[in-house]
Amino acid sequence: MLFSTWFLLSTVFSFLVFHLLWRRQQKIILPECIPMLSTLPLIGSVHHFFEGRDLVKLLRKWQMKLGTIFGVSLFGIPVVVISEPKYLQKILSSSEPGHLNRPSLQTTSVFPPNFRFGLLPGNGEAWKSQRFVVGKAFTHEALKTYLPTLNLHAKQLISEVKSVLAENKGEPITQLQDLLLLASMRIVIHVVTGKNVQGNENEESSQFLKDFHSIEATSAKFLVSPWFAVPPFSWWFSKERAEVGRKGANMEKFFQKILEQCKNGEDDSSFRSMMRVMLNQGVCDADLLSECFWLTFAGNNTVGLTSLYTLFILALHPEHQEKCREEVDEVFTEVKGKDGNLTYEDIYKLIYLERCIKESQRRITVVPGTVRKLETPLKLEENLELSIGTIVLSFHDQAHMHPKAFPNPEKYDPDRFLPENIHSRNSYAFTPFSAGRRDCIGGKMAMMEMKIILAFMLRHFEFETLDSYDNVEVYYNVSMTPKRFIRFRLKEREHLNL
C-alpha cells in the first residue's frame, strides 16, 4: 500500500517536472547567430557542467571555444554569456526597468528565510525605493564619517599581523587571508550597525561571526552548481537547511538588540550607521534587519579578498610594491600629528596604489559575473535581439582579459589606469563593481577601505611570496577564493620606528 502510494506520487511528480521543463524549452529560443553549447532534450546544456567542478573555469573554456558571446541552455532556460565591452554596455547601461532584475532563483532560498528583503536579492519597485534609501549611506559626506572606523580596524589588523609574525619566528605565514577577511568583516559590521565587534571578549559577537561564516560557506556550497537554475531540491532535503534557519534567527536577534540600542540613542554617535540612516527614513524593523544582513554579506569577503590579491600581486612585483610604498610613506609623513589616521584628502593622494588595486582587480576579478533576467527584449545589435525570459550573464572576469581593451592581458601594468589610457577604451571594459543603475552601491566605500588597509600594511611591512600566478589556484566560491592559503614572507619595517 505504502509502496503503491509512493510510486503513484513520484510518477505524478516526475510527469509534472517533465511537462514543466518541456514547456519551458518550447517557449524561449536564442537568436541563431549566437553560438550555443550543444544541448540534449529537456536538460539543455546541463551535461556540459560535468566537464569540471569550477563554474568560472568552465565558462572561460567555453568562451575560448565559442567566442565573447555564446549561449547555454539550462533545462530550457536560455542563458547568454557576454564578455564583449559593447554588449556589457547594452545591458548594464540600460535604465529600462525590464533590464534591471536579477533572476530570483535558488539565490534567495539558500539564505535564512527571515532575510529575504534587501538590495541584493530585491527586484522591481521594492528594489528601486530601497536603493534610494540605502544610497543615503553611501554619499561622499557619509563615507567621510566612516574614516575613523576604517583607520581603527586597519590599526588593529597591523597589531594582529605583528603577533602572527612574532609567533611564526621568521617562517612564512599563511594567515593573511583570515586576518584580512576578519578585518573587512569587522569594518562592515561596524559601519552597518554602528557596533564594534572587535575582539573575542564578547561571546555574543563572536557567535555572530561564527554563524555568519557558516551561512556564507553553506550558501557558497549550494550556489556554485548549475542546479541553481531549477527549484532547489538539493537544498530542501539538505541537513544544512534547518541549521541555516536557526543561525539566521540568532543573527536577527543580534541585529535586533543593536537596533533597540539605536532607537534608544545608545549607538555610536560619532557617525550615522547605515542602520540609523534606514531607521531615520522609516524602514520597518524586519526589512531593516534583513538589509543589514545583505550589506554585511556583500561587503566583507569582496573587500578582504581583493586586498589579499593586491598584496599577493605586489609581492610578485617588488618594483610596483616599492612605488606604492614611497607614495604611502609620503602621505604618512604628512599625517603625523593627526592621530596617525588617514583622511579623505590623504586617500586621494594614493594614486599609484589605486592604480595597482585596479590592475589587481583586473587580473583577479573577485566577483566574476553578474546576472539579469530580461523582462523586456534587449537589442544587442541592429539584427540581434534577446527575448523576454533570457538570462544575461555579464562575464566581467573575461571582459577584463579582452586583448583589444587590454593588450598583452597577462601582463601586470598599473599604467593601464592612467587617465589617458582609461579614456581611450570603452568604459565597460573594466567593471569589477559592475556598472549602471544596478552597480555595486558600496564600490566607493570598498575602494576607500582597501586603500586604507593596504596603505597601513605597506607602511608597516615588506611583502614577499613563495607562490606564483601559476600555483595559486583561485576558484569560484561565490567570490573567487584561493584553493589554499597563499604563503607570504613579511619583513617588519622596524627602522622607521613606527
Ligand code: HEM
Ligand atoms: C572589492 C569589493 C567589492 C566588489 C568587487 C563588489 C562587487 C559587486 C558587484 C559586481 C555587484 C553586482 C552588481 C550588478 O549586479 O550589476 C555588487 C552589488 C552590491 N554590492 Fe558590492 N562589491 C564590493 C564591496 C561592497 C561593499 C563594501 C558593500 C557595502 C557595504 C557592497 C554592497 C553591495 C550591494 C548592496 C549590492 C547590490 C546592489 C543592487 O542590487 O542595487 N559591495 N557588488
